[in-house]
Amino acid sequence: MSATIIDGKAFAAKVRGQVAEHVARLKGDHGITPGLAVVLVGEDPASQVYVRSKGKMTVEVGMNSYEHKLSADTSEDDLLSLINQLNNDPGVHGILVQLPLPKHLNEDLVINSIDPAKDVDGFHISNVGLLGTGQKAMVPCTPLGCLMMLRDHHGSLSGMNAVVIGRSNIVGKPMAQLLLGDSCTVTIAHSRTKDLPAVVRGADIVVAAVGRPQMVPGDWIKPGATVIDVGINRIDAPEKGEGKTRLVGDVDFDSAVQVAGAITPVPGGVGPMTIACLLANTVTACCRANG
Ligand code: GUN
Numbered sequence: 001m002s003a004t005i006i007d008g009k010a011f012a013a014k015v016r017g018q019v020a021e022h023v024a025r026l027k028g029d030h031g032i033t034p035g036l037a038v039v040l041v042g043e044d045p046a047s048q049v050y051v052r053s054k055g056k057m058t059v060e061v062g063m064n065s066y067e068h069k070l071s072a073d074t075s076e077d078d079l080l081s082l083i084n085q086l087n088n089d090p091g092v093h094g095i096l097v098q099l100p101l102p103k104h105l106n107e108d109l110v111i112n113s114i115d116p117a118k119d120v121d122g123f124h125i126s127n128v129g130l131l132g133t134g135q136k137a138m139v140p141c142t143p144l145g146c147l148m149m150l151r152d153h154h155g156s157l158s159g160m161n162a163v164v165i166g167r168s169n170i171v172g173k174p175m176a177q178l179l180l181g182d183s184c185t186v187t188i189a190h191s192r193t194k195d196l197p198a199v200v201r202g203a204d205i206v207v208a209a210v211g212r213p214q215m216v217p218g219d220w221i222k223p224g225a226t227v228i229d230v231g232i233n234r235i236d237a238p239e240k241g242e243g244k245t246r247l248v249g250d251v252d253f254d255s256a257v258q259v260a261g262a263i264t265p266v267p268g269g270v271g272p273m274t275i276a277c278l279l280a281n282t283v284t285a286c287c288r289a290n291g
Contacts, residue, residue, distance in 0.1 A: 003227075003260040006149050012272035015148070016061055019279045023062040026286065034286035035064035036094040036120065036278075037086045041079065041105065042072035047098045054096070057275050063282060066092060072102050079105060080113050087115040093289055094120035094282035099170070117289060120281040122174065131177050138281055143175035145273025146207055146228045147182070153226060153262055158183040163200055165189045165216065165250070166209035171230055175207050196220075208250035218255025227256055227263040230270050 026032045036058045040051045051067065058065035068082060079097075086092045095118045101107050111119075116126040122140040130137035150157055162184040166172035176186045189199050191210075200206055200220040208216050209230035221227060231250030240246065249266035257263055264270055 003257045004153075004262040005257075006153060006226075006228075006262050006264045006269060008145070008149060008264055008269040009272045011149060011152065012145075012276040015273070015276035015280060016057065019276070019283055020061040022283050026283070027062065030290065032286065032290055033062070033064050033091075034093045034282050035066060035089075035091045036096065036282045037066040037068065037089075037092045039068045039070065039079070039082065039086075039095070039097045041070045041074050041098070042102050044100070047100075051098055054275055054278065057279060058282075061279050063279070064091065074102075074105075076105050076109070079110060083110070083113050087113075087118065092118065093286035094118055094278075096121050096278065118285055120278055120285055122281070123169065128169075128174075131174060134181060138285065139178065139277075140170060140174045141277035141281060142171050142209075142230060142270060142274045143178050144277045144281075145270055146175060146230065147178045148277070149228065149264065149270075149273060150205060150226065151182070156182075157205070160184045160204040161187075161202055162205040162207065163187045163189055163203035164207045164209065165196070165200070166207075166211070166230070168209065171209040175209065179205070179207075206251075210250050212250055213248050214250070214252040216251040216256065218252060218257075218259045221256050221259045223259055224261035225259075227251055227260045228270060229253070229264050229266050232266060232271055 038051050038054055040047055055065045055067050086095050095114050097110055111123045112125050114124055116124045119127055119138050122138040127138045162179045164172050164176045167188050167190045176188050179186045189196055197220045201222050205226050207228045211231055213233035213235050229249035229251040233248050234245045235248055237244045237246040247267050
């Protein structure tokens with residue numbers, strides 16, 4: 001038996017379509033155009049790709065995109081001053097500072113200087129606290145995208161056993177909070193977890209977010225489980241020719257697809273949903289800012 005493939009690319013296109021309709025109504029009925037500011041410090045090639053893609057999709061759904069590219073040696077004061085300017089700009093409803101930041105910048109300080117109401121990443125300590133206590137928060141985009149796919153596939157998640165592999169602030173921890181909010185029994189596994197295969201085998205839902213290529217093999221997966229693969233890892237692909245590479249997830253797709261009930265592919269699974277949720281969060285921030 002082969003698993004149902006959860007098509008994140010198609011789902012994300014649908015979400016972006018809904019965002020575009022919402023943006024058109026905000027413009028037509030209220031004369032408001034949501035605006036998203038993205039700040040990139042330095043020249044990290046992967047971050048440059050993400051930021052370009054975010055800008056392009058922001059414009060495609062009819063929103064204003066503001067890109068601020070700063071040199072790698074930008075001082076903390078200059079970055080904080082830009083964020084302060086964006087916080088006070090009524091045309092900017094969402095602010096995203098692309099991570100990771102260069103080492104000399106204090107990431108916590110920078111993130112917590114963003115107005116929580118404009119924190120479309122959901123990384124500000126206020127939003128983390130609101131999410132953790134089940135209150136209305138800006139929810140981090142990648143876990144939100146995963147939750148939307150799980151709800152779409154299952155309807156209710158109530159009572160399911162979920163394992164989140166990875167404990168990052170960006171994905172693992174907020175993912176666990178969201179699953180708990182949907183009444184799953186949640187385990188967060190990490191590098192020190194004892195007998196990870198046994199922990200994963202007990203799960204109806206597996207969310208893999210560790211950043212290690214193909215580390216979860218099919219024989220760890222409970223037959224029929226739903227597997228959400230957050231990993232995006234580039235590995236060598238000599239079969240495609242010398243020097244060629246390909247993208248793989250944290251799950252070994254070829255073996256997992258034989259066992260799982262449903263699985264997200266890489267690419268085309270979680271990745272496209274992250275940007276769609278960022279756009280949706282920006283519209284939400286805009287609506288809240290305008291009552
Ligand atoms: N770097 C990797 N993922 C993310 C994300 O979701 N938001 C930001 N700001 N930076 C990232």
